[in-house]
Amino acid sequence: MKDILIKNCDIVHADGVQAGMDILVHGGVVEKTGKRITGGASRVIDGEGLYAFPGFCDLHSHLRDPGLTHKEDIVTGTKSAAAGGFTTVCCMPNTNPPVDSVETVRYILDKADAAGFARVLPVAAITKGLKGGVLTDFAALARAGAIAFSDDGMPVQDDDVILAAMRLAKKENALLMLHEEDLKNRGSGVANAGQYAEQAGLSGIPNAIEDSMTARDLYYAQKTGARIHLCHVSTEGSVELVRRAKKNGVHVTCETMPHYFSLTDECVVGGDPNTKVNPPLRSARDRDAVIAGIVDGTIDAIATDHAPHSESEKNTSFADAPFGLIGFETAFSLLVTNLYRTGRIELRDIARLLAAAPCSILGIAGGRIGENERADITLCDMEKKYTYQKNDVVSKAKNSPFFGSELLGAVMVTIAGGKVTYDR
Ligand SMILES: [Zn+2]
Known part of the structure; x- marks a missing residue:
């Protein structure tokens, strides 16, 4: 008896769609794909009307474990990821303690393994304690299972330190994930600088806070030959800088959310702390540049920056609330609702942006459905409409600005490593 047989679905790859296919899963891998596969399976899933995407891979999330588990933990976070169709998630190192030791990398891997909802790939810190001074031991952390290196929300400010990090990354063939923010000049900014922040009486964060650091790091990446991945690109300027750098042969990839x-930043006028995120929601012009970057391939991948906070932490003024929103469970629907339905992207682009590109950036197996590949499969209904509600949230945290939104496209079943991890 085989494990799972999916009948009659359309398989979506980054390079096209195969209609009317069956998928046979056994022992954690895809044993066979084809028309009308016969023979029994412990579980038969009717795939009629559904699209099978390669399991989604999130390059950027916060699972808050160890140390901040009142917000989220590895079990609730990966359950939430599975509900969003994710079979692999990278988690950022700003936990307590931060992920700067082999022990913490192992803790995350062991706990995720025991939970079994998704493959979790810890991103280790670039500097000890995320303090921006002393580099961590990239080689030892990578051996323990760290997939990449980032100081994320505490980005390295010192030029000598980032240059040393890039030289070490080049030597170790490690990937640096860089959150681009000039902390010194951000000051007390909490929302995108412009008319809406002014209207709401909030201090502004100009685009230059992101763009200046993007330019700096692209320059050092070119100089050193290091492989860098820019986190959550949000501005017109950064999209253009990456576009040019790619043309010039810099080893850069990037994501947006x-x-x-x-x-857009118009949302902050309402004062909802769930619209407070870093980088901030930008102008309509920036949003359009981000979409253009997704369409022309400058932006390689869609990640979530799933950033859970407890209700009591977010239940304060916009200025005082922490940055961040939850993102696993709405990523696919927002992509379908706002980019697929409007004809900006096609089915195969969804497979590329959420699965194939992230896996290739990380240099890991996954990102396609094929014989002997890991059985990471996300079955989706492209026609399903629903109103996203707080009661639906699987994550421990509820900080989403999208409650009440009418969304199109839903994840129906997630299979990670051959196991059903979510069934709507
Ligand atoms: Zn960040």
Whole structure:
């Protein structure tokens, strides 16, 4: 008896769609794909009307474990990821303690393994304690299972330190994931600088806070030959800088998040702390540049920056609330609602942006459905409409600005490593 047989679905690859296919899963891998596969399976899933995408891979999330588990933990976070169709998630190192030791990398891997909802790939810190001074031991951390290196929200400010990090990354063939923000000049900014922040009486964060650091790091990446991945690109300027750098042969990839193509800074006028995110929601012009970057391939991948906070932490003024929103469970629907339905992207682009590109950036197996590949499969209904509600949220945290939104496209079943991890 085989494990799972999916009948009559359309398989979506980054390079096209195969209609009317069956998928046979056994022992954690795809044993066979084809028309009308016969023989029994413990579980038969009727795939009629559904699209099978390669399991989604999130390059950027916060699972808050160890140390901040009142917000989220590895079990609730990966359950939420599975509900969003994700079979692989990278988690950022700003936990307590931060992920700067082999022990913490192992803790995350072991706990995720025991939970079994998704493959979790810890991103380790670039500097000890995320303090921006002393580099961590890239080689030892990578051996323990760290997939990449980032100081994320505490980005390295010192030029000598980032240059040393890039030289070490080049030597170790490690990937640096860089959150581009000039902390010194951000000051007390909480929302995108412009008319809406002014209207709401909030201090502004100009685009230059992101763009100046993007330019700096692209320059050092060119100089050193290091492989860098820019986190959550949100501005017109950064999209253009990456576009040019790619033309010039810099080893750079980048991601954006659904909120940067779905929302603009106009939202902050309402004062909802769930619209407070870093980088901030930008102008309509930036949003359009981000969409253009997704369409022309400058932006390689869609990640979530799933950033859970407890209700009591977010239940304060916009200025005082922490940055961040939850993102696993709405990423696919926002992509379908705002970019697929409007004809900006095609089915195969969804497979590329959410699965094939992230896996290739990380240099890991996954990102396609094929014989002997890991059985990571996300079955979706492209026609399903629903109103996203707080009661639906699987994550421990509820900080989403999208409650009440009418969304199109839903994840129906997630299979990770041959196991059903979510069934709507
Ligand atoms: Zn970040």
